[in-house]
Amino acid sequence: MADIKSFIDNEVKSNDIVLFMKGTPDFPQCGFSGQVVQILSYLGVPFKGINVLENPELRDGIKTYSNWPTLPQLYVKGEFVGGCDIVREMFQKQELQAHLKEAGIAVNEAAAE
Amino acid sequence: MASLTPPASTRKSRIEAALLAELSPSHLSVIDDSERHRGHGGWREGGETHYAVEVVSAIFEGKSRLARQRLVMGALKAEFDSGLHALSVSARAPGE
Numbered sequence: 001m002a003d004i005k006s007f008i009d010n011e012v013k014s015n016d017i018v019l020f021m022k023g024t025p026d027f028p029q030c031g032f033s034g035q036v037v038q039i040l041s042y043l044g045v046p047f048k049g050i051n052v053l054e055n056p057e058l059r060d061g062i063k064t065y066s067n068w069p070t071l072p073q074l075y076v077k078g079e080f081v082g083g084c085d086i087v088r089e090m091f092q093k094q095e096l097q098a099h100l101k102e103a104g105i106a107v108n109e110a111a112a113e
Numbered sequence: 114m115a116s117l118t119p120p121a122s123t124r125k126s127r128i129e130a131a132l133l134a135e136l137s138p139s140h141l142s143v144i145d146d147s148e149r150h151r152g153h154g155g156w157r158e159g160g161e162t163h164y165a166v167e168v169v170s171a172i173f174e175g176k177s178r179l180a181r182q183r184l185v186m187g188a189l190k191a192e193f194d195s196g197l198h199a200l201s202v203s204a205r206a207p208g209e
Binding site for chain 1: 178179182183186190193197198199200201202203
């Protein structure tokens with residue numbers, strides 16, 4: 001378990017945006033994961049998608065790491081942002097765009113206005 | 114002889130009871146969405162896997178989205194530990 005924790009720790013700290021999800025960005029295997037992929041793609045921000053279905057230890061480990069019982073889970077600059085509901089609400093209220101900009105991540109301007 | 118065994122509680126009723134007890138909501142709606150996710154990941158025969166809750170509570174005032182959702186999920190830990198798979202949450206303070 002310690003290995004999984006350090007794996008997650010390393011991923012969220014070495015990538016600006018990490019999405020722990022079911023399936024891959026190209027082929028999400030869960031509607032909630034798919035929604036977050038769509039939002040990030042619309043904003044034109046690069047992100048690393050990590051498929052938890054490939055590793056049961058990771059699937060459990062990320063829930064413990066974030067103290068959050070569901071997937072997907074979005075991290076920006078090492079900080080947990082939320083799951084599908086929160087990401088969607090933030091996006092609709094332009095707060096996600098602002099959050100990303102504050103983190104120094106360029107957002108597709110057409111999508112940010 | 115009539116059985117004295119109480120009827121098995123549904124997950125919906127347990128979710129309602131837990132949220133009422135922990136969040137004193139002025140509005141609460143719990144919808145079992147499991148059927149809509151038939152065949153998706155995490156779904157299983159018998160359902161009781163996917164829910165959507167709407168909670169309005171003064172407890173949420175001044176709290177971030179993350180903090181609000183953590184309160185809701187924290188109240189339902191026993192359900193997550195026993196097969197609750199997905200929970201869509203709307204958590205608002207009165208007047209929002």
